[in-house]
Amino acid sequence: MQTRKSGRARDYYRRDHAKPDGRQLYLYGYSPHEGEAGPEFDDPVSSRSEMRFHPLRQDWSIFSPHRQNRTFKPSKAANPLAPATPGGAITEIPFTAFELAVFGNRFPSLHPHAPVPPQSPWQSRPATGDAEVIVFSSEDDGSLATLGQDRRVLLIEALIDRYQHHFDAGAAYVLPFENRGEAVGVTLHHPHGQIYVFPVIPEPQARAERAFAQGYDLEADRQSWGEDFAIAQSGGIHAYCPPFTRFPYEVWLSAESRAPGPWALSREEVEGLAEMMGEVVARYDRLFDQPMPYMMSFQAAPRETCGQFQFTVQFYPLMRSAGRLKYLAGVEQATGVFTVDVDPATAAHALRDAT
Known part of the structure; x- marks a missing residue:
C-alpha cells in the first residue's frame, strides 16, 4: 500500500x-x-x-x-x-x-x-x-x-x-x-x-515530565544563561550546551515555542531542527578533525502528558579531547553523579568556533 x-x-x-x-x-x-x-x-x-x-x-x-x-x-x-x-x-x-x-x-x-x-x-x-x-x-x-x-x-x-x-x-x-x-x-x-x-514511561523521562508539570520552563532558563552557552540557531531552533551537562561537549536542541514533541513544531521549526541536527554533527566532526562518536535522542513528551513538556534533541558525545574518550567511571555508574571534564561554556565556545 x-x-x-x-x-x-x-x-x-x-x-x-x-x-x-x-x-x-x-x-x-x-x-x-x-x-x-x-x-x-x-x-x-x-x-x-x-x-x-x-x-x-x-x-x-x-x-x-x-x-x-x-x-x-x-x-x-x-x-x-x-x-x-x-x-x-x-x-x-x-x-x-x-x-x-x-x-x-x-x-x-x-x-x-x-x-x-x-x-x-x-x-x-x-x-x-x-x-x-x-x-x-x-x-x-x-x-x-x-x-x-x-x-x-x-x-x-x-x-x-x-x-x-x-x-x-x-x-x-x-x-x-x-x-x-x-x-x-x-x-x-x-x-x-x-x-x-x-x-x-522510563524513569528519566517520568522525572522530566514531573519537573515540567511543576512549572519548570526550559526556554526561559535557556534565555537566562545568555550567549556564553549558545552555539547556533535556525528557524526558532537553538543549539546550546546547558550549564548542567553530564558529557563533555553535550549539546541540546530546542524550540523557542513550547512544543511537546516534533509533531507540534511549525514548518519553519522542522526545517530549523533539520538544519541544526546537521550543523551539530558537522561541528562535532570538525572539533577534533575526526568523526565524533555520540549518542543522540529525541526527548519528547509521553503519550499521557501534563501539556507543559518541552521537546529537546540531546547529543551525548564520547570524546573529551582529541584522541581521548569519555569513559563512565565507577562513581558515575554507581551513583549517576557525573564528573564533567569540560565546562559547558568552554564547550559552547569551542563548538561555535568549529566552523
Missing part, C-alpha cells in the same frame, strides 16, 4: 510492505516508491523478552537473551541495511533503491506480542512495545551532517509519523535515537537510528 502524507514541513509518500516473517517495512520518500520486492528473511522473529523491576533504583530493565545472536560487524557485502542487489546477500530492504526506510528489528528487545513471563519471586511484566530500525539513506556511509537538508527533513517527518502510529496503538513512551561510532558500541556502520516503543 502506498499513501501520500501531509507532513509538518513537506508532503511525502509512504509505502507499506509486509515482510514474510511478520514484520513491517515502511519506505518514505518525496516520490512514490516503485519496484518489486526481492528475496527476504523469513526466519521467525523472537518475542521472548521480559521487563524486570529494580526495587532499589525504582526502574525497569529489559531482558532479551536472543539479542546475543544479532548481526555483528558484517562485511560490506553482507550489510543488512543496504538496498538489494540481484544475486547479492539478502537485506532488510528487499528493493534496489529507496530514500528512507523503517522496519521492525529482527532481534527486538521489545515486541508487540511479548509473552507474559512465568511466575517468579521478582516483579516482572511482558516487554510489550516495539523496536524499529530507521535507515537514513541507501548509501552505506555518511552522517546527519552529510545527508543534506531534504533528507534530514524527511527523517523528521518519518519520525513524526512513527510517533503518531505508536501513540495511536497505546504506547506510553517513544524514543527515537542514534548511536554513532564503535566507541558507542555500533556494530552496523550504515547510517541509521532506532525507535524504541515502551509500555511504561
